[in-house]
Amino acid sequence: MFSPVSPVRAYERVVEQIEEAILSGRLEPGARLPSERDLMTQFGVSRSTVREALRVLQSNGMIQSRAGDPRGPEILPPSSSSLQKSMSRLARASSMSLAELLQFRMLLEGSAYQLAARLRTASQLAEMEAALLEMTSAVDVGYAEFSAADVAFHDAVARATQNSLIVVCSNVVRGVVVDLITDRLAHATDRTALMQAYLKHHSEVLQAIRDGDGALASRLSRHALHDSYAEFLPEPDRALLLPLLDP
The missing domain is CATH 1.10.10.10 (Winged helix-like DNA-binding domain superfamily/Winged helix DNA-binding domain)
Known part of the structure; x- marks a missing residue:
């Protein structure tokens, strides 16, 4: 009993x-x-x-x-730092697979882009545009500088959702995913081509946000994440991501 x-x-x-x-x-x-x-x-x-x-x-x-x-x-006033620490520990637990993390990131960022397209302010849009310009300049500088500008772009999108939980969750999951495959990205055969592909995606999704097309921004985000990271998964695990892709 x-x-x-x-x-x-x-x-x-x-x-x-x-x-x-x-x-x-x-x-x-x-x-x-x-x-x-x-x-x-x-x-x-x-x-x-x-x-x-x-x-x-x-x-x-x-x-x-x-x-x-x-x-x-x-x-102290309420802070997201303790939640971020707890989520980081959970996301890095060995019982959680990269496929699960990518699946969650696709769900989360797809929703973030959809909200950002509808809720962003003029100043938040300007932050995204500035980050994209930095990414463009960094292609000829180096991958570290490009990655920093990329993070700034994603942070601006997350803040545009007006939801602090999305900001925290996005930071945690993005960081863990990149950490898990950072060595393979660092040794990519053509990092310039990789940066150009990322830049093309960010340009397209930024235009969708400018136009207020949340559905398109969300779809572009989910497809880009799949195309960027699915290759790092074992073949059977890739099926977990397919339901999040639109035809």
């Missing part, structure tokens, strides 16, 4: 209560937690337990604690 339970350490209960107070708004950004001594009294725990709880909360990006500060740890 019942399953075994894991023992809960005292510091975890302290973390839970402080997290709940932050998430519910009872502790707002900029507010200060009581001193370690006061926390020991309120929670009825030892100093080491309080310090471990504060270490966890700081690691999670919820508080900032400075040694010797008499005002107590400061409550």
